[in-house]
Amino acid sequence: MKEINIEKAPFCPSARTELDNSIIYGAIGGTVTKPRVTYFKQPQPFTDKLLAKISPITPTEVFRIAAPCAASNCQHFDGKDCRLAQRIVEKLSVVVEELPPCPIRRDCRWWQQSGKVACIRCPQVITNNYNPSELMRELAEPASV
Numbered sequence: 001m002k003e004i005n006i007e008k009a010p011f012c013p014s015a016r017t018e019l020d021n022s023i024i025y026g027a028i029g030g031t032v033t034k035p036r037v038t039y040f041k042q043p044q045p046f047t048d049k050l051l052a053k054i055s056p057i058t059p060t061e062v063f064r065i066a067a068p069c070a071a072s073n074c075q076h077f078d079g080k081d082c083r084l085a086q087r088i089v090e091k092l093s094v095v096v097e098e099l100p101p102c103p104i105r106r107d108c109r110w111w112q113q114s115g116k117v118a119c120i121r122c123p124q125v126i127t128n129n130y131n132p133s134e135l136m137r138e139l140a141e142p143a144s145v
Contacts, residue, residue: 009068010109013102014084014127017059024045025104026064027042032131037064037123039102052125053126069109075142085110085118087139092121 015022025043030036044050046065054062070079076084088110099119105111110118129136 004059004110007046009071009084010071010112011043011066011104011107012074012082013064013066013104013108013110013123015065015067016127017046017065019053019070020082022065022067023104024050024059025066025102028062028064028126032132035126035129037100037125039064039100039123041101043103058128061130064125065127066104081113082109083142084139085113088121088125089114089117091135091139093123094120095124096120 007089012019013025022045023043024040024046026039028035029038036052043066046059046063051059059065059075068137069077069082072079074082088105097120099105099116102108102111102119102122105119110122126132126136129140
C-alpha cells in the first residue's frame with residue numbers, strides 16, 4: 001500500500017483498519033435502524049491486540065475508524081474533495097443539533113470540506129453497515145467524476 005504523509009493528509013473519518021496509521025475515535029451504538037456513534041475523548045491507535053479482543057467481529061462493526069485520507073487512491077475522492085462527504089451533507093438528515101465532541105475534528109477531511117453541516121450528520125454514518133437503508137446504500141456507492 002502506498003504510504004501517506006500523515007503530517008499533510010487530513011483524516012478520513014470513515015476509514016478501514018487496513019489503512020496505515022488508522023485510529024479508532026468512536027464506538028458504534030444505537031439500533032440497527034438508527035445507529036449512532038459515541039465519540040471518545042481521545043483517539044486510540046488500532047492495534048492487533050484490540051483486533052484479537054473483538055474477533056470475530058470486524059472493527060468497523062463496533063468502531064468508527066479514521067486514517068489519513070487516501071486522496072486519489074480512494075473511490076470517493078474527485079481530485080479535490082470527498083464526494084462521500086458531499087453526498088452525506090446533501091442527502092442525510094441532521095441527527096444532532098450541536099457539534100458532537102469529536103476528537104479528530106481539527107484534522108477531519110469532512111470538517112475541513114463542509115464544516116458543521118457534515119458533523120451534525122456524521123454520528124449516523126457506519127463504515128460497514130450490514131443492514132443499510134436504500135439511502136445509505138446509495139451514498140456508499142462511488143460516484144462518477
